[in-house]
Amino acid sequence: MITLDVWKNSKGLIDSYEVSGHAGYAEEGQDIICSAVSAITQTPIYGLTNHLNLQPDIKIDRDKGLLRVVLKEEPNDLTEAILESMLLSMESVARQCPKYVRIHQHRR
DSSP, X not given: OEEEEEEEOTTSOEEEEEEESOOOSSSTTTOHHHHHHHHXXXXXXXXXXXXXXXXXXXXXXXXXXXXXXXXXXXXXXXXXXXXXXXXXXXXXXXXXXXXXXXEEEEEO
């Protein structure tokens, strides 16, 4: 099972997220759910770093299927647009594949 944990600050803006686990839908390299989740959750990194010129803390552990992204800066409307788009896409995958993807949202 893949789990996405999203943390929002006191203003309700996303300031970090972590995706972990493996879907187990198919063999490694053939798992379309893992591929979709990887693409959806890695794309915000490019938006944050290349478009907004931010440098979030990023941790990747491929063996554990772990990606953690933590903003160093206070989130704003631009970071929220990028991160909320990721969350909306992941919610769509979770609705279509509830046996393989779960999302937990947390408030600080």
